[in-house]
Amino acid sequence: MSSSSPGPSRWEKLRQSLQVKTAVFDLTSVRFRHPARGTERDFVVVSAPDWVNVIALTPDHRIVLVRQFRYGINEFSLEIPGGVVEPGEDPVAAGLRELREETGYAGAAAKLLGSVHPNPAIQSNRCHFVFVGAAAPSHALEWDPDEEIQVTTEPVDDVLARARSGGIMHGLVLDALLLFEPHWHALKKMS
Numbered sequence: 001m002s003s004s005s006p007g008p009s010r011w012e013k014l015r016q017s018l019q020v021k022t023a024v025f026d027l028t029s030v031r032f033r034h035p036a037r038g039t040e041r042d043f044v045v046v047s048a049p050d051w052v053n054v055i056a057l058t059p060d061h062r063i064v065l066v067r068q069f070r071y072g073i074n075e076f077s078l079e080i081p082g083g084v085v086e087p088g089e090d091p092v093a094a095g096l097r098e099l100r101e102e103t104g105y106a107g108a109a110a111k112l113l114g115s116v117h118p119n120p121a122i123q124s125n126r127c128h129f130v131f132v133g134a135a136a137p138s139h140a141l142e143w144d145p146d147e148e149i150q151v152t153t154e155p156v157d158d159v160l161a162r163a164r165s166g167g168i169m170h171g172l173v174l175d176a177l178l179l180f181e182p183h184w185h186a187l188k189k190m191s
Helices: 091-103 156-164 171-190
Strands: 012-021 026-033 040-047 051-056 062-070 075-079 082-084 105-116 127-137 150-155
Touching (some): 012 040, 051 091, 051 171, 062 156, 082 091, 091 105, 105 171, 127 171, 150 156, 156 171
Antiparallel strands (some): 026 040, 051 082, 062 075, 062 150, 105 127
């Protein structure tokens, strides 16, 4: 953007009202006014809790993956473990919990890799990406009533190649792998 071109205006939020409440998210109508033009518009915002996705690395440098049926695409999806961050829950703690519940794995050296807004055009939540090292099976599975998950592990470089070739299509998983990749290269140099 040229320095002579002004940036976009910040719209003024006037009010909001709940339109639909579901078990997964709320749909809210939010009224905004443009500061210069004075025009007002209603926009629909999906209000969802924050999410967490986990890159769990085994001692032999494999990533823990989950394959499950996804209703939105009516297809199976290869992903990393993840789920909803409970109200007041730390994202790293949520990542460790989701890893344990979905895969039975636990690990050490858990840390936050980063966070993104999944779709800021219509969503208000964030997705946090957690790295867990030394991941190994250690717990019984604790799936939600509608979950059916195939747990597998694959070498890191194979997962990254699969992501680049279109074998992993979940956008948030791709984000997590993008944030993890520099850490992976640093680990490889130390080995």
